[in-house]
Amino acid sequence: MIKTICYISNIKTNTSQKELRKLSHSISKKNDELHVTGVLIIQNGHFFQIMEGEESTIENTFKKIELDKRHFGLIKLLDTTIDYRMFEDYESGHFGIVNDFSNLKKLKTYFDWIKKANILAIDELVMLTNNFLKYST
Numbered sequence: 001m002i003k004t005i006c007y008i009s010n011i012k013t014n015t016s017q018k019e020l021r022k023l024s025h026s027i028s029k030k031n032d033e034l035h036v037t038g039v040l041i042i043q044n045g046h047f048f049q050i051m052e053g054e055e056s057t058i059e060n061t062f063k064k065i066e067l068d069k070r071h072f073g074l075i076k077l078l079d080t081t082i083d084y085r086m087f088e089d090y091e092s093g094h095f096g097i098v099n100d101f102s103n104l105k106k107l108k109t110y111f112d113w114i115k116k117a118n119i120l121a122i123d124e125l126v127m128l129t130n131n132f133l134k135y136s137t
């Protein structure tokens, strides 16, 4: 069973760009190992993450994320099972990190493409992402 979770949180104050880069790198590596696909957007003091993968993997990883002291005020926006991965073709199947304009453009192009696929939850995820991008700027 494939599961997806989406949440927002606040980056702990005084986190340096170097620390964020290190965190991004370890998340990408770990998620490739666990075959977790999705995207983490880092913008204006906030994290926005969509993660999808094997149900138990997602649940275990999310438990760790909730306890992680590098962010706070986590709010879960979506937690549901899905039939197919939505981010399988994003970044060639690697977990995506968005923290600059060019990566964001790529994500938006991907959304325009994937929206045509008839996958339940994609509309909701696109809406959640767009709201995040709108209100965190």
Ligand SMILES: Cc1cc2nc3c(=O)[nH]c(=O)nc-3n(C[C@H](O)[C@H](O)[C@H](O)COP(=O)(O)O)c2cc1C
Pocket: 009, 023, 027, 030, 031, 036, 040, 047, 049, 051, 061, 064, 065, 066, 068, 070, 071
């Ligand atoms: C905003 C944020 C997002 C994270 N996302 C992931 C993730 O997608 N996958 C992951 O394995 N760890 C993620 N982590 C790191 C986990 O909280 C945890 O440190 C990591 O899974 C290592 O756990 P372990 O040492 O028990 O293996 C994230 C941490 C933060 C602060």
